[in-house]
Amino acid sequence: VSIKNFTEHINQQMRNYLVSKDCSVVFGQNVFAGSRIAGLAKDLDLIEGVNSLNTPNIENSLMATGLGLMLAGTSSIFIMKQHDFAILGLDQLTNTWNLIRNVKLNASFIILMVVVDTGLEGPQANLYNLDEFASLTRAPVYLLNTKENIDQAFRAATEPGLHFMAVGQSQMKSAVELQNMDSIPAETGTLFELSLAKAETVIVYFGLNVQLAFKLVSRLLNIDISSDVFAVSNLLDIQALINEPKIAEYQNIIVADSGKSLFSASAEFERSIRRNYAKVVYLKRQPSPSWSEVDAVEFEFSDSDIESIREVLGECS
Amino acid sequence: MLSSLVLAERILESRRAQLEINRNILNNQFSVPVHLALGHESIATALSFAKDTDDFVLLNHRNIHYHLAFGAQTQELIDEYKLLSTGLAGGKNASMNLHSQKANNIYTSNILGSNLGVSLGVALHNQARANDSATWVVTGDGAIEEGIFYETLLAATSWNLALLIIVEDNGWSLATKVNERRVDFNLMELCSAFSIQYLFLDGNNPIVYFEALRAARIASLTKKQPIVVHTRIRTLGSRTVEDLIKGTREINYHAGGIPHYKEATGLLIDDETDPSYVAEKILGAAK
Numbered sequence: 146v147s148i149k150n151f152t153e154h155i156n157q158q159m160r161n162y163l164v165s166k167d168c169s170v171v172f173g174q175n176v177f178a179g180s181r182i183a184g185l186a187k188d189l190d191l192i193e194g195v196n197s198l199n200t201p202n203i204e205n206s207l208m209a210t211g212l213g214l215m216l217a218g219t220s221s222i223f224i225m226k227q228h229d230f231a232i233l234g235l236d237q238l239t240n241t242w243n244l245i246r247n248v249k250l251n252a253s254f255i256i257l258m259v260v261v262d263t264g265l266e267g268p269q270a271n272l273y274n275l276d277e278f279a280s281l282t283r284a285p286v287y288l289l290n291t292k293e294n295i296d297q298a299f300r301a302a303t304e305p306g307l308h309f310m311a312v313g314q315s316q317m318k319s320a321v322e323l324q325n326m327d328s329i330p331a332e333t334g335t336l337f338e339l340s341l342a343k344a345e346t347v348i349v350y351f352g353l354n355v356q357l358a359f360k361l362v363s364r365l366l367n368i369d370i371s372s373d374v375f376a377v378s379n380l381l382d383i384q385a386l387i388n389e390p391k392i393a394e395y396q397n398i399i400v401a402d403s404g405k406s407l408f409s410a411s412a413e414f415e416r417s418i419r420r421n422y423a424k425v426v427y428l429k430r431q432p433s434p435s436w437s438e439v440d441a442v443e444f445e446f447s448d449s450d451i452e453s454i455r456e457v458l459g460e461c462s
Numbered sequence: 463m464l465s466s467l468v469l470a471e472r473i474l475e476s477r478r479a480q481l482e483i484n485r486n487i488l489n490n491q492f493s494v495p496v497h498l499a500l501g502h503e504s505i506a507t508a509l510s511f512a513k514d515t516d517d518f519v520l521l522n523h524r525n526i527h528y529h530l531a532f533g534a535q536t537q538e539l540i541d542e543y544k545l546l547s548t549g550l551a552g553g554k555n556a557s558m559n560l561h562s563q564k565a566n567n568i569y570t571s572n573i574l575g576s577n578l579g580v581s582l583g584v585a586l587h588n589q590a591r592a593n594d595s596a597t598w599v600v601t602g603d604g605a606i607e608e609g610i611f612y613e614t615l616l617a618a619t620s621w622n623l624a625l626l627i628i629v630e631d632n633g634w635s636l637a638t639k640v641n642e643r644r645v646d647f648n649l650m651e652l653c654s655a656f657s658i659q660y661l662f663l664d665g666n667n668p669i670v671y672f673e674a675l676r677a678a679r680i681a682s683l684t685k686k687q688p689i690v691v692h693t694r695i696r697t698l699g700s701r702t703v704e705d706l707i708k709g710t711r712e713i714n715y716h717a718g719g720i721p722h723y724k725e726a727t728g729l730l731i732d733d734e735t736d737p738s739y740v741a742e743k744i745l746g747a748a749k
Contacts, residue, residue, distance in 0.1 A: 196586075206610055206614060210586060217583065219587040247554070
C-alpha cells in the first residue's frame, strides 16, 4: 500500500467535499494547468458534476466570488498557490464577510492556501501570517499539519460559512501518515505520544510543519527531557484548546509557534494557561529582517531556546 | 402590457416617500447616515418591472430608490433607519447595507465596488445550477474607478455570466467631479475591449428604460454574456459651498437631508433630468 503524501491526501479530501454537495465549484489561478499547484488540484476538474474554473489573476474578485457563491447557496473551494495572494482579498474577507456572516447560510466556502515556508522565495512571497486572518475574519484557520487535522478540517468545513485552510509548501510531498508513531486525534489537534513512559511535558505546536516539533523532541532528549507533541488544528478556537483534555494530562507545556505573526493565537494560549501549569516555556519567531532574505533559515530551535527550556524544565525528565 | 402610467405613478410614489424620509432626516430622527436618491427613480422603477422574481439583485450604499421600487413601505424604511425591529431588515442593516429578501436583493455593500465581485459568485451560482435567472448589480461612476470593476468585467465575460451591471453615472464621487479626479474614459470602449455589450440610458423615460432593461436581460441570458447598462443620472439636492481655493461652487448631494425642494410638487428641477418631471408629464399627457 503506497503511503500518501500531504498533497494527495488533501486532494482526496477536496474531492470528497466537492462530490458531497448537490452542486459545487472549485476554482483558482493555474489550478487546472501545469503542475496544478504541485498536484493539489489534480483531476478535480474531471469530477462529473463539479464546476471548475481556471481563473484570471483577480484575487480580490475571486474571494468575492466564493463569498457570492456561498451567499447564493453553492459551496466552493478556492485553491491559492500562495498565502500572500489572500492579502489582495482582505476587503472581501473583512467587509463582505462581516455582512454575510449574519445571514443564514446554506453553503460553505473553503480558501485553501499554500504557505511558502521553505524560505527560498526572497523578500516577497514568504507570508506566513495566518493569525492575522483569523483575527480579521473571526473565521477558523485550519492548520493542515497532520492527517488527523486535515480530516478534521474538512469535516468542519461541511458546516456553512467561511473556512481557511493552510498547508506548508515544505510538507506537501512528505508522507501524511507517520510510521512508528502513535497519533491520537483530539478535538483541537493531534497528539503524538513519543515517549515510552508517559512524559510530563508536551510541546503544543502552532504551525504547518510538525517535523519542527519532532526535532525539538530529539534535542530535548539530549538534555534528558522527554516530551510529546500536540499539533494544534486551528487558530480560532483558543478557548477550546485551553480546555483540551489531552493537553491537561501534562504538567509542563512548551508552546512553540513557527508562524510569523507578531500578535498570535499561540501567545494568547500561553498567557491563558500559564497559571494552570507548573512550568511553561514559550518559543516564538521573533521579528527579524533575516526572514525576508533569500535562503533565510526557516524557523528552527536555537541553542538558546534549548537552554531556556533546560532552565525552566531542567528538573523534570 | 406594462403601461407608462404605472411606471410614472411608481416614480412619484418613490419621490413622495423619499421626501417624507427627508423630513425625518431634517428633524434629526435618524442616527445613521441616509443617502437619498432623488433623481435616481427612473432606473430603479424600470428595474423593478424588468427583473424576474428569481433574479438576484446586489445594491450599493445608495439603495433607497430600489427598495421603494421593489415595494418597501415608507414606514419600513423609516423604522429601519431608526434601527427598529419593525424596519425592512429588522433594524439590523440600517441604510448603506440595507438588503431585503423581498426582492431577492441578496447583498448590499457600502464599500465602493465590493458588490461587483460578489455578483460574480451569485451569477456563477445561477450558471452552475443552470438557473434561468439573471443577476443585477448596481454600481456608480465612482466605483468604476476601482480595480474590482475591471476584474469583474474580465471575469464576467471570461466565464460567460448572465450578469447585468447597472452604472448610475452622476459624474460625482462625494464632493469631487469626474474631471477633478481623473481623465474621462469611454465606458463603451472599455466594454468593447472586453467584448461586453454596452447600453446607454438617458432622459429618464421609464417605459424606455423598462423595455431596454427587459431586452438586455433576455440578451444576457440567451447569449450567456454580461451587459453593462450605463445610465446618466442627475442626483438632485445639490448645495452651494464656499471653497477657499475654488470660490463659490455647487457641490453634488451625497447624503443627509435636503432643505430646498418644492413642497407642493416634490420637484427639484423643472426639466427631464428630474424623473418626477418626466413622470408628471406622462400623467399629464394621459389626462
